Amino acid sequence: GIQVEQSPPDLILQEGANSTLRCNFSDSVNNLQWFHQNPWGQLINLFYIPSGTKQNGRLSATTVATERYSLLYISSSQTTDSGVYFCAVDDKIIFGKGTRLHILP
Amino acid sequence: GAVVSQHPSWVICKSGTSVKIECRSLDFQATTMFWYRQFPKQSLMLMATSNEGSKATYEQGVEKDKFLINHASLTLSTLTVTSAHPEDSSFYICSAMGQGKKVFRGSTEAFFGQGTRLTVV
Numbered sequence: 001g002i003q004v005e006q007s008p009p010d011l012i013l014q015e016g017a018n019s020t021l022r023c024n025f026s027d028s029v030n031n032l033q034w035f036h037q038n039p040w041g042q043l044i045n046l047f048y049i050p051s052g053t054k055q056n057g058r059l060s061a062t063t064v065a066t067e068r069y070s071l072l073y074i075s076s077s078q079t080t081d082s083g084v085y086f087c088a089v090d091d092k093i094i095f096g097k098g099t100r101l102h103i104l105p
Numbered sequence: 106g107a108v109v110s111q112h113p114s115w116v117i118c119k120s121g122t123s124v125k126i127e128c129r130s131l132d133f134q135a136t137t138m139f140w141y142r143q144f145p146k147q148s149l150m151l152m153a154t155s156n157e158g159s160k161a162t163y164e165q166g167v168e169k170d171k172f173l174i175n176h177a178s179l180t181l182s183t184l185t186v187t188s189a190h191p192e193d194s195s196f197y198i199c200s201a202m203g204q205g206k207k208v209f210r211g212s213t214e215a216f217f218g219q220g221t222r223l224t225v226v
Contacts, residue, residue: 031213043217
C-alpha cells in the first residue's frame with residue numbers, strides 16, 4: 001500500500017517563529033489533507049490540497065503531486081498551534097505518523 | 106466544513122460486554138465512511154471502509170467478527186466492539202466523505218468525528 005512519511009517527527013519552537021512541515025508519499029494520489037489534532041483528539045481539517053497552493057491566515061500549504069510531497073507552513077507561531085499535525089492521502093485516507101509541534105511561550 | 110458527530114465521546118465497559126459507537130454525518134450524505142483506531146502518541150490506523158448499503162472492507166489484521174461495522178444509511182455508520190477486552194481499549198475515530206451543500210459532488214475530502222475513548226475494565 002501507499003506509504004506516507006512526515007518530517008520532522010518532533011519540533012520545538014519559540015512563539016513567533018515560522019515552521020515548515022513535510023509530507024512525502026510513495027505513489028500518486030488524488031487526495032491529500034492536512035489535519036491538526038487537538039489535545040482532546042479532535043481532528044481539525046486544515047487543508048484539502050491534492051495539488052497546488054492554498055492559504056488560510058497564518059497557515060499555507062503546497063502540494064507538488066508530480067514529486068509526491070506536500071508542505072505545511074505555519075508563520076508567526078502561537079502557543080495554540082501546539083499539537084500533532086497529520087497529513088493523510090489517498091481515497092482510503094492513509095495517515096502519516098505526524099509531526100508533534102510544541103510552541104514555547 | 107461539513108459536520109460529523111460521533112457518540113459517545115467516552116465509554117467504560119466491563120470485559121466481555123459489547124459496545125456500540127455511532128457516527129453521523131449531520132449536513133451531508135456520507136457515501137463512504139471510515140473507522141480508525143489510535144493508540145496513545147501514535148498515528149491513526151485504518152480499520153475498515155464502508156460504503157452505504159454494502160459490507161465493510163476490513164484492513165489486514167482487523168477481525169471483522171470482533172469489530173462489526175454497519176453503514177445502513179447515508180448518514181449513519183456504527184462500530185460495535187463485541188466481547189470487549191482490555192486490549193481493545195483505545196481511541197476510535199470515524200470519518201466520512203460524500204456530497205451535500207458543504208461537500209461538492211466528487212470531493213474526496215474527509216471529515217472526522219470527535220472520537221470515542223473506550224476503556225475496557
